[in-house]
Amino acid sequence: MAFTQRPDARLYWKVDGRDDAPALILLNSIGTDMDLWDALLPHLRSRFALLRIDTRGHGASTADPGDYSLAMLADDVLAVADAVGLDRFSLAGVSLGGMVGMELALGAPGRIEKLLPICTSATMDGASWNDRIAKVRGEGMAAIADLAMGRFLSDAAEPAVFEAVRRQLIAMDPQGYAGCGAAIRDMDLADRIAGIACPTRVVTGARDTSTPFAGHGEHLVARIPGATHILLEAAHLAPLEAPEALAGVILSFLES
Numbered sequence: 001m002a003f004t005q006r007p008d009a010r011l012y013w014k015v016d017g018r019d020d021a022p023a024l025i026l027l028n029s030i031g032t033d034m035d036l037w038d039a040l041l042p043h044l045r046s047r048f049a050l051l052r053i054d055t056r057g058h059g060a061s062t063a064d065p066g067d068y069s070l071a072m073l074a075d076d077v078l079a080v081a082d083a084v085g086l087d088r089f090s091l092a093g094v095s096l097g098g099m100v101g102m103e104l105a106l107g108a109p110g111r112i113e114k115l116l117p118i119c120t121s122a123t124m125d126g127a128s129w130n131d132r133i134a135k136v137r138g139e140g141m142a143a144i145a146d147l148a149m150g151r152f153l154s155d156a157a158e159p160a161v162f163e164a165v166r167r168q169l170i171a172m173d174p175q176g177y178a179g180c181g182a183a184i185r186d187m188d189l190a191d192r193i194a195g196i197a198c199p200t201r202v203v204t205g206a207r208d209t210s211t212p213f214a215g216h217g218e219h220l221v222a223r224i225p226g227a228t229h230i231l232l233e234a235a236h237l238a239p240l241e242a243p244e245a246l247a248g249v250i251l252s253f254l255e256s
Contacts, residue, residue, distance in 0.1 A: 003060075004083045006076060012060035013053045013080050017045040022113070023089035024048040024254065025077065027097025029119075029237065030180045031148055031169050033059025036094060036239050043247035047255070051089070053080050055096065057176015065175040067182035070103040070189070077104060078111065090254050092116035094239060095211065096180055102189050105196045114254055115196065118203040118246070119236050121216035122189035122223070129185035136174045136181070145170050151210040154235035161240055193223050200227040201253045203246065205234035 004011045014034060017024075024044065028036045034052035044050060056063035056076055077100060081089060090113045093101040098120030105112045135143045149166050202224070204217035211217065213231065221229045230249050234241035 004080045006056075006079060009056040009063035009076065010061060011053060011056060011076055011080055013051060013084070015049070015051055015084060016041060017048045017050040019049055021047060021049045022254065023051065023086045024250075025051045025053065025081065025086075025089050025091045027053060027077070027091065027093035027100055028055055028058065029095035029097060030055070030058075030184065031152070031172065031177060032094075032165065032237065033168070035059075035168075036237065039243035040239055040247045040250070043244065044250065047251065049086075051081065051084055051086065053077060055100075055180060057173050057179050059172075061176075062173075063176055063179065066179055067186070068179040070099055070183050070187050071107065073100045073180070073183055074103040074107055078108060081111070087111070088113055090114040090116070092118060092250055093120065094118045095120050095236060096184060099184065099187055099189065102193055102196060103187075105198055105200075106192055109197055112198045115198050115200045116203060116250060116253060117200065117220060119205050119208050119211050119234075119238050120220075121211040122193050122219060123187070124184055126185045129181055133178045133181045133185065136178045141170050141172060141174050141177065152235065152237045153241065154207040156207065156233075157235070157241055165237070165240070190219070190223075193220065194225065196224045199253075200224045201249070202227055202229045203232060203238065203249055204229065205232055205236060205238050205241070207233065207235040207241070208238075210236045
């Protein structure tokens with residue numbers, strides 16, 4: 001098992017695919033871990049050097065309690081990339097992972113080749129996230145499980161997938177979830193994403209009620225210079241509901 005130590009966190013990561021291929025970092029959403037990408041690996045590992053990272057406080061990554069920031073999470077990614085020896089890489093991130101990707105593209109533009117923000121946004125309702133953070137810190141993960149699952153997946157998801165995601169969500173560290181929730185609550189991307197200079201393809205889900213194209217994806221496409229858009233038949237966790245279609249989007253964009 002591979003870990004990178006940070007001053008206030010221990011980050012778990014895995015390398016897959018071909019060492020001599022272009023590098024691609026895959027980032028998970030809040031409330032999930034790197035397993036979110038499992039169904040895409042057979043489509044990607046023969047074409048890329050893949051790096052998956054459990055966000056701090058998620059999966060096997062641990063972190064001190066407290067509020068995290070997108071800048072902190074972006075620095076985590078760079079620390080792991082440095083440990084692996086990746087100077088430049090493309091990045092695909094779902095939800096929080098996409099937000100971290102946009103922060104990275106702004107803060108370390110020399111490191112990013114291409115960017116795929118997936119089912120994500122540059123702004124969210126801060127008040128609702130503040131309520132969710134307080135509930136998780138006071139009552140634990142079970143208190144928000146039904147709310148989160150209603151946004152994560154649609155009725156089209158296989159029951160076994162739904163139950164696996166729900167079990168993982170309830171079992172995760174509430175402090176890690178709350179810390180990352182604070183990063184979402186406090187992000188300031190909306191007025192900055194016009195500065196993203198790398199090629200960007202925004203992916204949205206037709207069944208995504210959390211960050212749909214209307215009000216979320218459309219703003220990314222309008223404000224990120226040259227950004228293109230792909231709509232998938234999926235809810236918020238597109239890698240679980242449309243893995244083959246999403247893999248095709250990633251391949252066509254990164255290899256074009």
